[in-house]
Amino acid sequence: MLSIKDLYVSIEGMEILKGINLEVKPGEIHAIMGPNGSGKSTLASVLAGKEEYEVTSGEVLFEGENLLEKAPEERAKEGLFLSFQYPVEIPGVPMVNFLKSAVNEHRKYKGEKELTAGEFLKLMREKMDMVDMHPNLTNRSVNEGFSGGEKKKNEIFQMALLEPKLAILDETDSGLDIDALKTVANGVNALRSPERSAIVVTHYQRLLDYIVPDYVHILYKGKIVKTAGKELALELEEKGYDWIKTENAN
Amino acid sequence: MSVTLEKVDLSLKYTAYYKQVKEELFEGSSDILNAQRSKAFQSFVMQGIPTRKNENYKYTNLHPSFSPEFSFAHSKTEKEADLQEIFRCDVPQLNTTLAFVYNGWFSRKSSAIDQLPKGVILDSLESISKQQPELLSRYASLADPEEDPMVAMNTAFAKDGFFVYVPKGVVLENAIQIINLMEGSSDMFTTQRNYIYVEEGAKLQLLLCDHSENQNNYLSNSVTEVFVGSNAELEFYMLQNQHNKATNIHSVFVEQQRDSRVTTHTASLHGGLIRNNLKFILDGENCEANMYGMSFLDKKQHVDNFTQVIHAKPHCVSNQLYKNVLDEQSTGAFAGRIHVVRDAQKTNAFQRNNNLLLTDEATMQTKPQLIIDADDVKCSHGATVGQIDEEALFYLRARGLDEGKARLIMMNAFAHEVIQEIKLEPLRERIDELVDKRLKGELARCHDCSYGKDC
């Protein structure tokens, strides 16, 4: 599904990702952990198509096609979804209009009929229940005045609406209480299927109790320094990152 | 007119012109209007056409606009056909009482002047100033020729315009819509003087639509004086929708008595050069003044909004929100002055000007000015000049909206804050559409026109 080969990324001349290799097969869940500033969000943003990052070498294939040459909207419509670490507030853009446009852009791309306002509202209500979003929130502008937790739920809500093939969750669990955390996990698990995959960036083992990963990677200073099964997350929980830092000090 | 000296000083040219047509100006005009002409002319001679050295016109160079060899409409020309027949306003379901001003002259023939409640007047200034001079001079003029050369010039040249009067306690159900149409067979200069009197406890919604036909150079220099009595309410919408060879200079003066509420909306959708002077004098306690403005510019268009609010009495609120979207090489300016006089305690005065630059070539000048002589006041002002928020753009794109659509959504969102304040619902919806079209790069005319894309 996703194949990252020797990816180097810089911003403003500073090298942030230094040779990332990662294979995500259909149906797999990969967790990426690592200290702050390691480059986790950079990786997520590059995959989603943020332009200010410069890919200096390497390649990324998404379903066999060169991902890096595609516009962000194309990536989205082909099934890649990024749950932002910091969702953006967009005053003046009503949530409902935005979501309806997004859903219909996806449908058009797939050659499906666009949803009418009525059909969309029905779909929206269904998904809103699923992620336990307060109905009032969809009457507002995108993320405007949302609490931290509401913003994160809104990301999962959008994911549920768009049903991506590959979801990248960038610290979607940070700052959530246990109930909200379960909601997020339910949202992800509801989409699980042999065809869909997810990359879950997190600092906490507790999310991985609910979204059980097939692999756990540690990203440190722009490199994946360790890859193992879900037990690695437990080990990190127990020992912190110091041993990783020591092992990779040079 | 034909004073053609090489590099002739423009102000001299117009001075000479005034002398040349003086008789024509006085002829047929009321004593009231004529009484002010000579003095106003002297005042214009002293000031001249403003240059950028004039602090109030620092950001707008009017000289190119005054350069063409204009013909003037010093006497009334009426179109044969009823203007209502040939000009259709495309705002659906807008139930208005419709009136026309044609090349600066109020058209009684094409206006529904007799379809108004008893006592309400919608008529030509020329005839009112002759037939009911005492009504016209009920309020002292706010438009001081000494303060502004364009006001001086207007006062010297004006012969007609509209006069709207809503007597005490009368609440108009339908809005009055005045269509201000310029249509010349050559380059044309019009001067229009308007009055709006809304007496105690009365209520009026007035929509003034500036349009132009034909592809000539036009210059319109109008002055509108507005008096709003105690407890009265006025919503005044100004829709400016002309073409790139049109210069529109409009000076609006508003005086409010206690407990009154006035909202102005200045929507500059199309025009070559637009200069809006808007001065509010809050002369009674508990007044509320809302001033909204939006403009959408491209090519080499220029819009300059110059506002002044004088808080002369305590406990008043003024609120200004101006937003501009500037594309291509367009330029804009906003200068807003708030003056709170010494005893105007408990004043609330707010001002905000946000500007969106769509290209590196577009420029915007913004200048707030607060003069506060009272101590117990709340004032705030803020201005931003920026590009579309790239983070937000990326967020929208990351959900599948293509770049063009995402930009459009962002621009609409930017304008929406002003549009949502339009209380006249069909107008709001229509403006929403027009703005959307305008932002898509389509020509947004609020009436049918046969021009190509370059007008």
Ligand SMILES: Nc1ncnc2c1ncn2[C@@H]1O[C@H](COP(=O)(O)OP(=O)(O)O)[C@@H](O)[C@H]1O
């Ligand atoms: N837009 C940016 N401009 C400059 N530096 C950046 C930018 N984005 C990220 N960085 C830097 O790149 C490094 C990795 O950041 P990030 O990917 O956010 O890490 P993580 O998500 O793992 O905490 C940090 O040193 C950060 O300061």
Ligand SMILES: [Mg+2]
């Ligand atoms: Mg991060």
